[in-house]
Amino acid sequence: MTKIYKDIVSWQNLTESSAYKNKKIGFVPTMGALHQGHATLFGKSKSENQITVASIFVNPTQFNNASDLREYPNKIEEDLELLNKLEVDFCLLPSVEQMYPDNYQFSLEEKNFSKILCGKFRPGHFSGVLTVVLKLFNLVKPTNAYFGEKDYQQFLLIKEMVSALFLPINVVGCPTVREVDGLAMSSRNLRLSEAQRKKATIFAGELKSKKSCSEIMESLEKNGFKVDYIEEIFGRRFGAATIGEVRLIDNVSL
Numbered sequence: 001m002t003k004i005y006k007d008i009v010s011w012q013n014l015t016e017s018s019a020y021k022n023k024k025i026g027f028v029p030t031m032g033a034l035h036q037g038h039a040t041l042f043g044k045s046k047s048e049n050q051i052t053v054a055s056i057f058v059n060p061t062q063f064n065n066a067s068d069l070r071e072y073p074n075k076i077e078e079d080l081e082l083l084n085k086l087e088v089d090f091c092l093l094p095s096v097e098q099m100y101p102d103n104y105q106f107s108l109e110e111k112n113f114s115k116i117l118c119g120k121f122r123p124g125h126f127s128g129v130l131t132v133v134l135k136l137f138n139l140v141k142p143t144n145a146y147f148g149e150k151d152y153q154q155f156l157l158i159k160e161m162v163s164a165l166f167l168p169i170n171v172v173g174c175p176t177v178r179e180v181d182g183l184a185m186s187s188r189n190l191r192l193s194e195a196q197r198k199k200a201t202i203f204a205g206e207l208k209s210k211k212s213c214s215e216i217m218e219s220l221e222k223n224g225f226k227v228d229y230i231e232e233i234f235g236r237r238f239g240a241a242t243i244g245e246v247r248l249i250d251n252v253s254l
């Protein structure tokens, strides 16, 4: 059974115990509404560590849009069932008050790469991400931490943070898991209507096409997407576009 910790002091007592200390710890931070993409991260962690820790925390400081936070899918009962099935050892499930005793008076800012791509369109987003991941790293003290390449900019920023702050953690990137039609799995996909879900396939298809970035933008806009960016950097093509109320992001290696 996955053991659930809602209280940070109890969690810290566990991490000081011999059942936890000096073990090889794998950590997968999530915001819940778990899907197969998350499951592959847990699988990798299980195969490479003695203990696997999940966290489920919808982090308010990384949302720059109040309705996106309000509407973020919540399936906690199903999530805990999945963690049990995957034999994840521990799940950290803290409240906002527990995670932010400082009321977010302290935050971490990266001043370069976090300002482009998604950072340009979601002010404050990556500061929220880096701050919460640093807090979680301090609580979990993982040997290995697993992140999806679907959020490639996030993955690179976390790797850079770990290096800049001398954290003794190995950050592992895991390939994007996709639906049969190519759409990258995402918790937010649950919010797509049937018609929007069909259209979302076009986003993934265009991103991996041979077209130029501006041709892709044009085609997506014609199909009713509001496009934030389609850009190529670091040998990858990155894209973000909104359909209805749902913002999709994805990236492919060129």
Ligand code: AMP
Pocket (backbone or CB within 6 Å): 029, 030, 031, 032, 037, 038, 041, 146, 147, 148, 149, 150, 151, 174, 175, 176, 177, 178, 184, 185, 186, 187
């Ligand atoms: P989230 O719950 O969306 O914050 O995601 C938690 C972790 O799962 C992050 O490291 C994501 O990059 C990763 N993840 C989300 N979707 C996928 C996917 N389709 N394939 C691989 N990893 C993913």
